[in-house]
Amino acid sequence: MTAAGVTVRWPFTGDQWFPILGLIEKAGVPALVAHAQRDFQHKGGDIGSARYFVSGWRQLPPHAAPGTQRPRLRAVSGWQPYQQPPASAFANDLGF
Incomplete structure (x- = not known):
């Protein structure tokens, strides 16, 4: 995420990493990073912790x-x- 310009703390300890690992397995690192990057830019870089992204990552x-x-x-087949349409299609009796 740092390479994508997202610099945050990762305050997870012990078994708090298991949900993160599950999200990586479910959605993949590129999707997690893209989501975090959008949120980070939307908030103007005012995100201090990776915990902020977890609820959004769960919805991916x-x-x-x-x-x-x-x-x-x-x-629809045959799309x-x-x-x-030609300009004549818009002509009317009033000259518009």
Whole structure:
């Protein structure tokens, strides 16, 4: 996280590290760091402890298993990109 510009204290001791390790396993380090970086920048760097991030980290979705194929994102088959209609389509009897 320091390499991403997030410098905070890590006050966890003993078994307090187990939830953090579980979050690393669930969401992955890149997701945790990205979340922390957004919060850190949003707060203007006014975060002193990594404890601040834990509740947000718990809400992150699990990362996909290795080898998982990304699904197609188009929900409607035959989708066409929007095209601006010709200017004549906006003409009316009043000359606007």
